[in-house]
């Protein structure tokens with residue numbers, strides 16, 4: 001086996017696709033210590049700077065004091081601890097849905113949801129750039145998968161028309177899209193997608209991983225911004241990005257959540273999240289609700305950074321296209337040497353030959369940090 005593994009690893013290195021973990025020796029924040037170096041951190045999805053927030057830490061400590069550190073079992077067995085149930089009520093209230101269900105990660109939420117709703121004979125239609133968990137979950141379901149080129153609604157409609165025509169009355173069609181795309185930072189035209197899915201009587205599932213806490217008047221996400229929340233059957237999100245915690249969530253109707261409690265294998269066969277993790281997410285929701293200024297600070301930072309680079313501000317994710325894998329790694333290393341942590345994103349996270357730097361902006365960045373990175377990027 002050793003020979004096989006070494007061969008595979010050498011191959012990845014030759015293609016500049018080898019990855020290694022870096023040890024971060026401080027909390028997430030605008031500055032992090034990595035391998036002994038202090039770096040301006042533009043690598044994190046901690047968009048609101050909540051991952052090390054004092055109030056969230058306090059909420060974690062209080063939950064540990066009362067409920068201990070582990071859930072002890074899957075939630076259906078004996079692990080349905082108070083902070084988790086409380087979080088689900090707060091999530092449903094926040095997302096303004098009848099109910100919400102917490103999974104152990106966003107990945108697990110997708111893996112639990114799509115295969116329990118769809119099977120052979122059904123059709124799932126996904127944007128080409130959807131996250132790996134949506135692709136993996138779609139494959140797992142056994143449904144027919146139709147992929148449309150990124151944001152190509154003409155192709156989406158063709159797939160919908162095809163699926164609708166060949167549909168037997170008992171089968172279902174699901175359209176899945178990210179709302180803010182994780183590696184391109186662009187957004188899906190949810191109003192038009194909702195229109196199409198209604199026209200062809202499909203269901204719509206949206207992944208708000210990068211939009212929750214960031215978009216919408218109340219921070220609920222891009223569906224709020226587009227005013228289409230009532231058109232969406234399934235909303236997925238993560239608690240690990242703007243909410244500064246960990247875990248995933250599905251929000252929607254009471255029936256959807258009850259169905260998932262009974263069918264989603266990643267929910268049924270996995271130990272519940274630690275109580276502190278849930279308490280932190282609840283505290284984050286309160287903070288997002290109570291401090292719109294946090295979101296404003298984020299958007300001011302995005303505007304400042306984009307203006308300096310001569311780009312339109314779209315989302316906190318700003319890709320700097322490079323193309324060649326070796327060059328992307330090299331530019332990331334140069335930035336590292338200049339004191340900036342900006343990861344190079346390569347295949348298989350993005351297509352081959354589409355390597356890029358991915359800059360993530362946070363409300364916690366200072367104006368000076370943003371200006372300096374923009375100037376460095378222009379120089380390189």
Ligand SMILES: *Cc1c(COP(=O)(O)O)cnc(C)c1O
Nearest residue numbers: 105106107131182209238240247
């Ligand atoms: C991060 C991410 C996920 C997975 O969420 P985790 O909680 O990190 O497992 C799902 N979808 C998108 C678009 C993401 O960016």
